[in-house]
Amino acid sequence: xxxxxxxxxxxxxxxxxxxxxxxxxxxxxxxxxxxxxxxxxxxxxxxxxxxxxxxxxxxxxxxxxxxxxxxxxxxxxxxxxxxxxxxxxxxxxxxxxxxxxxxxxxxxxxxxxxxxxxx
Amino acid sequence: xxxxxxxxxxxxxxxxxxxxxxxxxxxxxxxxxxxxxxxxxxxxxxxxxxxxxxxxxxxxxxxxxxxxxxxxxxxxxxxxxxxxxxxxxxxxxxxxxxxxxxxxxxxxxxxxxxxxxxxxxxxxxxxxxxxxxxxxxxxxxxx
Numbered sequence: 009x010x011x012x013x014x015x016x017x018x019x020x021x022x023x024x025x026x027x028x029x030x031x032x033x034x035x036x037x038x039x040x041x042x043x044x045x046x047x048x049x050x051x052x053x054x055x056x057x058x059x060x061x062x063x064x065x066x067x068x069x070x071x072x073x074x075x076x077x078x079x080x081x082x083x084x085x086x087x088x089x090x091x092x093x094x095x096x097x098x099x100x101x102x103x104x105x106x107x108x109x110x111x112x113x114x115x116x117x118x119x120x121x122x123x124x125x126x127x
Numbered sequence: 128x129x130x131x132x133x134x135x136x137x138x139x140x141x142x143x144x145x146x147x148x149x150x151x152x153x154x155x156x157x158x159x160x161x162x163x164x165x166x167x168x169x170x171x172x173x174x175x176x177x178x179x180x181x182x183x184x185x186x187x188x189x190x191x192x193x194x195x196x197x198x199x200x201x202x203x204x205x206x207x208x209x210x211x212x213x214x215x216x217x218x219x220x221x222x223x224x225x226x227x228x229x230x231x232x233x234x235x236x237x238x239x240x241x242x243x244x245x246x247x248x249x250x251x252x253x254x255x256x257x258x259x260x261x262x263x264x265x266x267x268x269x270x
Binding site for chain 1: 145148149152154155156157159160163164167188189191193196214217218219220221224225226227229231241245248251252253256
């Protein structure tokens with residue numbers, strides 16, 4: 009990876025983190041932290057699927073490994089999925105994991121299919 | 128008293144404190160991205176290298192974030208806490224790469240990879256949480 013591509017990837021990773029933080033800030037005050045993480049993960053999955061369907065261009069890596077990967081997160085989701093005594097019942101945690109997997113993978117697959125038709 | 132409260136700005140407004148947090152999130156996000164890309168580059172050319180790199184950062188990041196959240200890092204400023212948790216660990220780990228790996232793998236690989244990622248990731252977050260809680264309790268007991 010060239011230094012230029014690495015620099016752009018890191019810069020877009022920072023931008024993705026800031027967008028995720030802003031989405032989280034605006035929804036967390038209504039107690040909707042889980043929704044915030046679901047939104048960024050599904051949106052980022054769709055975006056990376058669409059980019060992967062395009063012929064490789066200069067910004068492919070900065071957009072996918074930077075913006076999309078920085079916008080989405082797994083660590084926060086994993087912490088939300090930890091079972092606690094007197095916490096959410098396991099079936100609710102299982103449903104949250106299933107929601108991310110089904111909607112995230114579908115969004116990625118769908119965007120890839122749509123962009124493939126178009127290019 | 129509601130007037131006095133409103134003068135401090137709503138929780139989501141970009142006050143000076145929020146601006147510092149935002150800058151910390153950007154810096155942490157840059158460092159997290161750099162560390163993740165480093166893991167990707169280190170495993171380029173290896174069979175299932177991309178799968179392994181993403182699995183590794185996601186499991187390590189889940190462990191680290193759970194530790195920080197459970198511990199609470201009370202001695203750090205809110206901006207530094209946000210930079211480490213939302214910025215660094217948030218960007219070090221990724222969900223979009225999981226989705227892309229899943230749609231480009233065959234069904235068996237995809238299901239196996241999701242099971243490994245979520246199984247190990249939640250186990251790591253569970254351990255990180257226990258670890259952070261015990262360190263915090265120990266610190267309180269020592270004080």
